[in-house]
Amino acid sequence: MKKTITGITLLLSVALLAACAPEVGSDAWCVAMDKKAKGDWSANEAKDYAKHCVFK
Template sequence: MKKVGLLLACCALLTACAPEVGSKGWCEDMKEKPKGDWTANEASDFAKHCVFTSNED
């Protein structure tokens, strides 16, 4: 049972370090990731946040 807790703690730490979906860092990371490894959600989010962005600042 201790191993499961340790595994969950490690996963939480690793995901906390990932850039927020739609951020500039996330878009850059996705550009480096092979397209074949993208999930459907990642492809949709990439199109929404990185391709079809609004220039209204």
């Protein structure tokens, strides 16, 4: 029972933290992408960065 409660608490914590990510294309997202290493970007992130942050 204790493992179940711990697992549920962990899943809820992760869900809450994931919900705090800035919306793609927002100014906060552009700033976060600027701080992230370019080698860690996915192809979709690079496309979205160019679309929303470079070619506004």
